Amino acid sequence: MKFSKTLKTLVCAALVIIPLGSAAAAAPIYPNLPPEIQQSLRDKGMSAWGMSAHVQAIGSPRPLISHNAKIARNPASVMKLLTSYVALGVLGPNYRWPIEISTTGTLQAGVLSGNVYIKGYGAPDFDTKGLREMLSQLRRKGIHTIRGRLIFDDTFFNGPKIDPGAFDGKPYNTYNAQPDALMFNERRTTFAAYRKGNKISVTTATPAHNLRIVNRIKLAKKTCRVNTSVKRGQGDAVTVTFTGYLARRCRKRGYTMVVTDPANTMYSAINKIWTKELKGRMDTQFMVGATPPAARPIHVHYSKTLAQLLPTVVKDSNNVMARQLLRSVGAKRFGAPATPRKGAEAVDDYLRSQGLDFPELRIENGSGLSRYARISTENISRLLSKAYYGKHRDVWMSSMAIAGVDGTMKGRLKKSAVRGRGFFKTGTLRDVRGIAGYVNAADGRTYVVSILHNDPAARSRGRKIHDNFIEWVFWGKQMAKGY
Known part of the structure; x- marks a missing residue:
């Protein structure tokens, strides 16, 4: 196994079935942005320099539009296209992640005594429902006491422990959740603050062994305002404090944060499910550690398939699931333990095995939540074209957000003719906006469209410009003579 010297891994993406050696060199119909899009940029006070775009009809030997298409730009969550494509190729659409239960103790007359190990392999979706199913299987095996x-x-x-607040100083936001081999509920803790009569309550449906809730919300006549703060204590202890005011008219308020770790949350969930729901008995303590080779298997739970999970990654742009995929790909290709570096190397290795090379591309964590990641619109288009012809095309297409219908495109192009005929992955960060996917256009052809915008005003002003661009592709390009 050969690794690059740094995490600045130059990875590859995909190539259309029609040889693109000549296609990439062929002159586009529009070597710059169409006049209508240039005018949209001027109307918004934005320069065309910060925007890259590449458009090409499936099966065409030349691009329709190629504007700054070779420039490496930050793609934000559009990077998830690369992660998802490689995951389909390396893991396969039917891949399921196991969660194993084993023991070095004894099982006698329904009593499981000794060390019980729960080992994760990176399942992105393991949650309370999955845990309940897993524990129910133990009860069906006749186990009633642990x-x-x-x-x-x-x-x-x-791999290196990453400060979840390093990206933007918001460590408790759910989009900053970090990967874990034994992921549980995507690290999310949900809270509810509500008033009933003269009593104010703060509760959580996902308690954790190390979590303490402090309720300092006061009664009020008119005000509905609640604030939260998080404080770390000794060891892994964490306290979430709620302050503010709630009047009688105030509705229940919900909060979702990443404030604890999977082990503490899972231990509390196991206690609740096993003793209260399944009527079992527990006399246990917990710790985090490795499963010894001598441990005997008791039960294996499996996640949903990759094909079932991919829409959450792409349509809904789930960051932590994308991070899980990248590490899983690394482990599959190069063995455990999985690391971000192995994930990046696995992407490179797989794509090179397909004869693909994107020398400008840099990948950090697979989610696109990065200031480091880079790729060009020309190579995103090549990836989209390759996937369109690939054996997993149906799974790939069904994972993408449909214009005006669902996912991150639900509120976009709703009243446009593109509604239901555009399939995209979007991405936004500070100073970054991107969109890439397919348009089933009015001329009966399918076009791959890739737009990356790196500009201080891209996030606030770029969306309408990109939508106008997509509509232009839908209606306008068939008028380009000779295309």
Whole structure:
């Protein structure tokens, strides 16, 4: 196994079935942006320099539009297209992640005594429902009592611990959740603050062993304002404090944060499900550690398939799931423990095995939540064309957000003729906006469209310009003579 010297891995993406060696060199119909789009930029006070675009009909030997298309730009969440494509190729659409339960103890007369290990392999979707199904299987095996230590094994993933607030100073926002081999509920903790009569309550449906809630919300006549703060204590202890005011008219308020770790949350969930729902008994403590080779398997739970999970990654742009995919690809290609570096190397290795080379591309975590990531619109288009002809095309297309219908495109192009005929992955960061996908156009052809905009005004002013661009592709390009 050969790795690059740094995480600045130059990875590849895909190539259309029609040889693009000549297609990439062929002159586009529009070497710059169409006049209508240039005017839209001027109307918004934006320069065309910060925008890259590449448009090409499926099966055409030349681009329709190629504007700054070779420039490497920050793609934001459009990067998830690359992660998803490689995951389909390396893992396969039917891949399921296991969660294993094993023991070095004894099982006698329904009593499981000794160390019990729960080992994760990076399942992106393991949640309370999955845990309930897993524990129900143990009860069906006749186990009614667990005595000893519960040991949560997250050793399948490794790599440097990343400060979740390093990206933007907001460590408790759900989009900054970090990957874990034994992921649980995407690290999310949900809270509800509500008033009933003269009593104010703050509750959580996802308690954690190390979590303390402090309720300092006061009664009010008119005000509905609640604030939260998080404080770390000794060890892994965490306190979430709620302050503010709630009047009688105030509705229940919900909050979702990433404030604790999977092991503490899972231990609390196991206690609740096993003793209250399944009427079992527990006399346990928990810790995080590795499963020894001598441990005997008791049960294996499996996640949903990659094909079932991919719409959440792409349509809904789930960051932590994309991070899980990148590491899983790394482990599949190069073995455990999975690391971001192995994930990046696995992307490079897989794409090179397909004869693909994107020398400008840089990948950091697979989600696009990065100031480091780079790719060109020309190569995004090549990726889209390759995937369109690929054997997993149906899964790939169904994972994308449909214009005006669902996912991150639900509120866009709703009243346009593109509604239901455009399939996209979007991306936004500060100073970044992007969109890439397919348009089934009025001329009966399918076009790959890739737009990346790196400009201080891109996020606030770029969306309408991009929508106008997509509509132009839908209606206008068939008028380009000779195309």
